[in-house]
Amino acid sequence: MFKSSERKPFQQDSVTYQGSSSSHLQYPHRLNFYDKPPLFDVAIEEFETCALDRLRVLAEIESSAARNRTWEESTLAVRTQCDKHLVMKPNSSKYDDLDEQRRKDHLSHFVLRLAFCRSEDLRRRYVKAESTLFRMRYEDDAHADREAFLNSRDFNCLPVPADEKAKYHTELSSLYFAPSKNEAERKAAFEREKYFKVKWTRVPDLVEKRRVFLNRGWAYVPSQEQSSIIFQEFESRLEKALEMTARLLPRLDEDTRLIPILNNLSQGFIAGSSSDWMGENGDNANGEELKAEMIDDMSKRHFPMCMKTLHDRLQRDNHLKHFGRLQYGLFLKVLGLSVEEAIVFWRKSFSRITDDKFNKEYRYNIRHTYGLEGKRANYPAKNCLQVMAPGAQEYGCPYKTYNPDNLQSALLSTYSHLGLKAADLPDIMQLVGAHSYHTACTRVFEVTHGSCGVKKGDGLNGEHVTHPNQYAAHSRELYKAAAGGGSSEDMVVVTS
Known part of the structure; x- marks a missing residue:
């Protein structure tokens, strides 16, 4: 859709960010669309334990939604679980094991795909939980890391040229910029804003909330709302990937090592991803002998x-x-x-x-x-x-x-x-x-x-x-x- 000389959508002016270089990493970005399956050997024990760790995080997301927590409360609860079970440090971190953390994240995502692809209800719940986790990570990510990730992908969006932007000046400015006493500042803000065109079906959340200008099937999305395109793209790709995985799953039936593990994992949302509970002192007792x-x-x-x-x-x-x-x-x-x-x-x-x-x-x-x-x-x-x-x-x-x-x-x-x-x-x-x-x-x-x-x-x-x-x-x-x-x-x- 774009010529090779054109700048990719969402690409911003370069930002200098100390410590953000990730050229040496196998996984250069904290964010991941999981386009490619893991192509490395995995022990059965690691196969199960890393999936259980991710399941604890997704179960917390489901639990937060069921308990009607606010977005801020949910984010805090999920962040706590991630710190325990699925650590994902930013590129600016001084830790040396970023690749290992992201390898675990990559593997655990695909293991749970196998576990949750087998019914429409499980697929729906998995997509919702994974999309929420992606959104939380997106919002937590450092600005430079996020921009580097966006610039690494083509989201198939059309940049709105200056003449078209001027043509719909009234509609765009009235929708995205509230009336202000200082019209000069309002006009300058409008001129700085970048817009992209996508089919309206790619931003249903913005359409539902009337936060986007529609014209002949196109939605004009400002850069401040670009995350909606990204989240919808992630969700759409994951839905298709799960359906494809479901068609391929019968080939695993002969592997008696994996099927029991996947059956156990698929119950994780129902039971909250349990594990053997241990007392605070490291043993199974509660510290007092009972009579x-x-x-x-x-x-x-x-x-x-x-x-x-x-x-x-x-x-x-x-x-x-x-x-x-x-x-x-x-x-x-x-x-x-x-x-x-x-x-x-x-x-x-x-x-x-x-x-x-x-x-x-x-x-x-x-x-x-x-x-x-x-x-x-x-x-x-x-x-x-x-x-x-x-x-x-x-x-x-x-x-x-x-x-x-x-x-x-x-x-x-x-x-x-x-x-x-x-x-x-x-x-x-x-x-x-x-x-x-x-x-x-x-x-x-x-x-x-x-x-x-x-x-x-x-x-x-x-x-x-x-x-x-x-x-x-x-x-x-x-x-x-x-x-x-x-x-x-x-x-x-x-x-x-």
């Missing part, structure tokens, strides 16, 4: 609904089936229940059977979960992703498995003594209806910990729930702090 007699009271204050449901079922039936015992037992183990106290707890709970039957059929399994029998593995507690796994109905996530009426009744009966009211349910059910189950659980946490100073949008120190033990441990910490440093189990909750 068997403390569990019932703790379940009423600190347990997420999935574990509270298992506890109530155990107390009602004096029994849980194998997978229920495994899931709940590992949760209590990580919460700080020793193997000796666990045996006491389960023996008391299984009150309808004899000591002989308990010792023969259940004691071994309890010790096994603590790594004291069998292959002596230190089994972690199940995270939200595993609790929500397909087929996990009987011992799964209530927000996912319960029908709406039963869920609302269960929420009120479980948490009304902690301040949850019927007026809180529409907000929670809206999140459930959007399949944002971990965000709904986070909202319940916020409501039920209002007496500890938690407000809407706070989450768990700014994060959403991704693990039942994360929920319980943070709840105990809040109650302990509210009690002035004493035991959180000694605090009396008073509700109206």
